Amino acid sequence: MARNSTDFKAVVLAGGSGERFWPLSTPQRPKQFLSVFGSSSLIRQSVARLEGLVKKEDVFIVTSRDLVDATRAELPEIPPGNIIGEPMRRDTGAAVALGVGLAGDGVVGFFSSDQLVAKPEAFREAVAKAIEIARSAPKIVTIGIKPDSPSTLFGYIDPATKKFIEKPNAEYAKKYVESGYLWNAGMFIAEAGTFRAAFAEHAPRLAPLASPETLREADLDAIYAALPRISFDFAVMEKFPAVDVVPGDFGWDDVGSYLAFDKYFPHDGDGNVALGAMKAVDSAGNIAVAKGARISLVGVKNLVVVTTGDDVLVADKASLSSIKKLFAK
Amino acid sequence: MARNSTDFKAVVLAGGSGERFWPLSTPQRPKQFLSVFGSSSLIRQSVARLEGLVKKEDVFIVTSRDLVDATRAELPEIPPGNIIGEPMRRDTGAAVALGVGLAGDGVVGFFSSDQLVAKPEAFREAVAKAIEIARSAPKIVTIGIKPDSPSTLFGYIDPATKKFIEKPNAEYAKKYVESGYLWNAGMFIAEAGTFRAAFAEHAPRLAPLASPETLREADLDAIYAALPRISFDFAVMEKFPAVDVVPGDFGWDDVGSYLAFDKYFPHDGDGNVALGAMKAVDSAGNIAVAKGARISLVGVKNLVVVTTGDDVLVADKASLSSIKKLFAK
Numbered sequence: 001m002a003r004n005s006t007d008f009k010a011v012v013l014a015g016g017s018g019e020r021f022w023p024l025s026t027p028q029r030p031k032q033f034l035s036v037f038g039s040s041s042l043i044r045q046s047v048a049r050l051e052g053l054v055k056k057e058d059v060f061i062v063t064s065r066d067l068v069d070a071t072r073a074e075l076p077e078i079p080p081g082n083i084i085g086e087p088m089r090r091d092t093g094a095a096v097a098l099g100v101g102l103a104g105d106g107v108v109g110f111f112s113s114d115q116l117v118a119k120p121e122a123f124r125e126a127v128a129k130a131i132e133i134a135r136s137a138p139k140i141v142t143i144g145i146k147p148d149s150p151s152t153l154f155g156y157i158d159p160a161t162k163k164f165i166e167k168p169n170a171e172y173a174k175k176y177v178e179s180g181y182l183w184n185a186g187m188f189i190a191e192a193g194t195f196r197a198a199f200a201e202h203a204p205r206l207a208p209l210a211s212p213e214t215l216r217e218a219d220l221d222a223i224y225a226a227l228p229r230i231s232f233d234f235a236v237m238e239k240f241p242a243v244d245v246v247p248g249d250f251g252w253d254d255v256g257s258y259l260a261f262d263k264y265f266p267h268d269g270d271g272n273v274a275l276g277a278m279k280a281v282d283s284a285g286n287i288a289v290a291k292g293a294r295i296s297l298v299g300v301k302n303l304v305v306v307t308t309g310d311d312v313l314v315a316d317k318a319s320l321s322s323i324k325k326l327f328a329k
Numbered sequence: 330m331a332r333n334s335t336d337f338k339a340v341v342l343a344g345g346s347g348e349r350f351w352p353l354s355t356p357q358r359p360k361q362f363l364s365v366f367g368s369s370s371l372i373r374q375s376v377a378r379l380e381g382l383v384k385k386e387d388v389f390i391v392t393s394r395d396l397v398d399a400t401r402a403e404l405p406e407i408p409p410g411n412i413i414g415e416p417m418r419r420d421t422g423a424a425v426a427l428g429v430g431l432a433g434d435g436v437v438g439f440f441s442s443d444q445l446v447a448k449p450e451a452f453r454e455a456v457a458k459a460i461e462i463a464r465s466a467p468k469i470v471t472i473g474i475k476p477d478s479p480s481t482l483f484g485y486i487d488p489a490t491k492k493f494i495e496k497p498n499a500e501y502a503k504k505y506v507e508s509g510y511l512w513n514a515g516m517f518i519a520e521a522g523t524f525r526a527a528f529a530e531h532a533p534r535l536a537p538l539a540s541p542e543t544l545r546e547a548d549l550d551a552i553y554a555a556l557p558r559i560s561f562d563f564a565v566m567e568k569f570p571a572v573d574v575v576p577g578d579f580g581w582d583d584v585g586s587y588l589a590f591d592k593y594f595p596h597d598g599d600g601n602v603a604l605g606a607m608k609a610v611d612s613a614g615n616i617a618v619a620k621g622a623r624i625s626l627v628g629v630k631n632l633v634v635v636t637t638g639d640d641v642l643v644a645d646k647a648s649l650s651s652i653k654k655l656f657a658k
Contacts, residue, residue, distance in 0.1 A: 023625075281654040293622070295641045296352075296655050299648020303629065305641065312624045312636045314643055319628020325610040326625050 007106035008131055010054045011099030012046055013186070014063040014071060014113035015089065019324045020257055023311035024289060030067070032113040033074065036275060036289075037255060037264055043074055043113040049120040050111070053127055060102045061113070062086065062095045087220050090227045093235040096188070097209035100195040104212045107134045109189040110232075118251025126248040130189040139242045140190040140198060144182025146249040150174040153256055155184035155233060162243040164233055182245065184233065185252055194242075203235040257320045258304045261287045272297070287317070336435035337460055339383045340428030341375055342421065342515070343392040343400060343442035348653045349586055352640035353618060359396070361442040362403065365604060365618075366584060366593055372442040376404055378449040379440070382456055389431045390442070391415065391424045416549050419556045422564040425517070426538035429524040433541045436463045438518040439561075447580025455577040459518040468571045469519040469527060473511025475578040479503040482585055484513035484562060491572040493562055511574065513562065514581055523571075532564040586649045587633045590616045601626070616646070 016030030025031045032043035040048070047059060059078050063071050065085030072080050084102060086095065096110055109127060117123045130141040144157045150173035156165040158181050168176060190198075192210075199207040205228055208214040237243065253260065265273045272280050276290030283297040292309025304320065306313040315323060345359030354360045361372035369377070376388060388407050392400050394414030401409050413431060415424065425439055438456060446452045459470040473486045479502035485494040487510050497505060519527075521539075528536040534557055537543040566572065582589065594602045601609050605619030612626040621638025633649065635642040644652060 279655055281651050282648060290641070293636065293639050293641055295643070298642065298644035298651050298655065300632065300643055300645050303643065305643050307622065307636070307641045309638065310622050312619070312622055312634065312641050313627065314624070314629055314632065314634050315627035316629050319611055322610050322627050326608055326627065 007135070008054050009058040009060065009103040009106050009108050009192075010050050011060045011062060011096075011103060011108060011110050012043070012050075012113045013092065013095050013099070013110060014043055014061050014067065015086075015095065016114060017327075019327055020320075022323060022326070023308045023313055024291070024306055028066070029070065030114070031255065033070065034114075034255075037116055037260065041074060042115070042255065043071070045117075046111060046113045046115065047075060047078065049117055049123055050127075053124055053131075054109075057082070058103075060084070060099060062099050062102070063113075064089065087224045089229070090224055091229045092186070092232040093203060093206050093230040094209060094224065094227050096195070096232040096236075097199055097203075097206040098215070100192050100199070100210040101212050101215035103192055105192045107131050107189060108192050108195060110187060112186055112254070114255060115185070116251075116253040116255055118253070120250070122250035123248065123252075126246050126250065127187075127189065130187075130244075130246045133244050133246070134189045134191055134194070137242070137244075138191065138194045138197070139244045140188055140194060140237065140240055141244045141246060142189075142237070143185060143187040143248040144245045145185045145252045146247060147177045147181075147183050150177045151183070154254075156181040157184050157245055159245045159247065162245055164237045164243070166233075182247055183252075184237075185248075185254070186232075187248075188232070188237070198236050198240045202239045203230070206230075206235060258287055258289075258306070258315070259317065259320065261289065261304075285317070336464070337383050338387040338389065338432040338435050338437050338521075339379050340389045340391060340425075340432060340437060340439050341372070341379075341442045342424050342428070342439060343372055343390050343396065344415075344418065344424065345443060346656075348656055349649075351652060351655070352637045352642055353620070353635055357395070358399065359443075360584065362399065363443075363584075366445055366589065370403060371444070371584065372400070372403060374446075375440060375442045375444065376407065378446055378452055379456075382453055382460075383438075386411070387432075389413070389428060391428050391431070392442075393418065416553045418558070419553055420558045421515070421561040422532060422535050422559040423538060423553065423556050425524070425561040425565075426528055426532075426535040427544070429521050429528070429539040430541050430544035432521055434521045436460050436518060437521050437524060439516060441515055441583070443584060444514070445580075445582040445584055447582070449579070451579035452577065452581075455575050455579065456516075456518065459516075459573075459575045462573050462575070463518045463520055463523070466571070466573075467520065467523045467526070468573045469517055469523060469566065469569055470573045470575060471518075471566070472514060472516040472577040473574045474514045474581045475576060476506045476510075476512050479506045480512070482583075485510040486513050486574055488574045488576065491574055493566045493572070495562075511576055512581075513566075514577075514583070515561075516577075517561070517566070527565050527569045531568045532559070535559075535564060587616055587618075587635070587644075588646065588649065590618065590633075614646070 018025040018027045018030035035041040061083040068085035156176045270284040277294040278288040280297040282299045285302040287304045288295045289306040293307045302317045304315045347354040347356045347359035364370040390412040397414035485505045599613040606623040607617040609626040611628045614631040616633045617624045618635040622636045631646045
């Protein structure tokens, strides 16, 4: 397949705070740098699966300023000037606007840096379809993921009405899945001009970032300090009238928590998953990740135990969403 | 108090496999070397609390051969020749016999190297009383500990009949405590000649070790290889007719498991005990011992989490007796 569109540019959003996979990931090496899922880091995989859709010099990475060096080192094939650091976190609204400004013109697609795709060829087909639509109409096209569970962790899209819906509770999630709604995986494809028009109309404070002229002359620090913290979904997608949806069914996984280890690694007879040196006695259903030290489990169930040598995390599987509270302290 | 009896000799038994406090203790540094309880190691405390009862040159340590160097380094004030290593583990029967052989004559007392005593002065008073009895009659005198719970971890002594009773089940333990029975803490005091006579009568295979003459000429390796594995309680105390008991109430604790940390260290508001760097979120009733790495707990209850940098143990408090299964694997 040689779909490389001369006018397509891809922006990979690579923020991340390193909390959900702490201590494997850290603020200095957030989730996209994890290389336990597959043979390379998640961000390398994210860039690699765009191959055939876009030329390397048309791939842009929006990350945080303190991750620019690590990202350039991880992706030496991307022109260093295409890897840009935001001076502070301002959510995806600002990141998408900056990406549009960097890409300049043509069709621009936004992708995450820390997700898995089991069937990259099917992924590329869906994106190619979205590019086609975006090229022929002033629409923002999103790839809607076919849900494999009534997850409450994602927003949904109604493919009939193209309506964006916030993360629901369990009851609504079930209804949405039964109604054929799709997951919003944060993939957006549109002409740069369409994005710019959408920002100008619905999020004018973000619009200057989306303009290459402004961007070139600008002091990003000053611009960012004045920006609102707002997601692209909330700032634009929930309001923009010309949305289209391409359904995607390509084994997408946002690798949202340590439970991903249960999905991608083999279990022993007691349902324990071990990466690295682990011994278990009278223990079942645990995930052990041992880097730099050995882990021994005695009489414990459904725990996530992770060591990096310097740090040891012991969390109940049902409490993984509370890992972030460690950092609030 | 200057009770130093010119004829009293103390033998401290310092074996240990390092399993119950693994990975804090190891086969190379078993429990008696732990220095977290009090300001020095348990073996230093065990020797220190004999001060006033016995001169340094009359203190003997029976340990395993591979611990001799570490023990001499830990107790530089004890003459190195008084610290003897058994070539192999043959239970307390052999260790007591060897101690009698080393001590030679006079009144000999046996003590453990890995127990705590909260009131050393009361301990010394009890031992002095036992020495007095042993000096005046051919009896083996034991210090019986006043129980603070119906423990199933210790043997009991009926102070009326002087009968030794094996570790009971919970039902019997309750009965014994209600009947005023005392714990057998493995402290025995008798004239060397009384010990020798008891071995000759009830455990003749151990008797050669108890004789200084045999010991001096002997090849310990050959003797030990032929010895039975048998405890001193079972080999001698349960059969010897001339037993006496001195009750002891001096805050004795055998520091039998990680639960000792709950007893000796302060708790946070959620009942967690931490030694070293620990953060806890939504977690209660845990014991965390962090050496060489930090521990973070999220949503977990009643666990013991110990790290030494190289090893991480995560055990349920109710399963601590299964730690030894890690080594059987």
